Amino acid sequence: MVEEVNATNKGGDFKPASTNIKVGETVVWINHSGNIHNVTFDDKSLGNSSTMSANESFSKKFDKPGTYHYVCTFHPGMEGTIVVT
Numbered sequence: 001m002v003e004e005v006n007a008t009n010k011g012g013d014f015k016p017a018s019t020n021i022k023v024g025e026t027v028v029w030i031n032h033s034g035n036i037h038n039v040t041f042d043d044k045s046l047g048n049s050s051t052m053s054a055n056e057s058f059s060k061k062f063d064k065p066g067t068y069h070y071v072c073t074f075h076p077g078m079e080g081t082i083v084v085t
């Protein structure tokens with residue numbers, strides 16, 4: 001599953017904002033915008049991305065079912081959810 005990170009006039013957004021995957025699958029975030037972004041989970045134990053410059057990516061495998069909400073700390077309101085079943 002690939003999450004795209006795109007620029008908007010507000011700074012950026014994650015598309016799709018909500019993603020459904022199965023246990024054991026991996027999500028890859030690719031920064032297709034000209035801004036810096038990160039992926040920061042509400043659950044600090046998950047491990048966050050470092051700052052992603054343009055064209056950089058971050059991937060994470062999800063091994064447990066659940067709903068995982070995350071934000072980009074640079075851009076208020078830039079958020080997404082991964083639902084793992």
Ligand SMILES: [Cu+2]
Nearest residue numbers: 012037072075
């Ligand atoms: Cu951002």
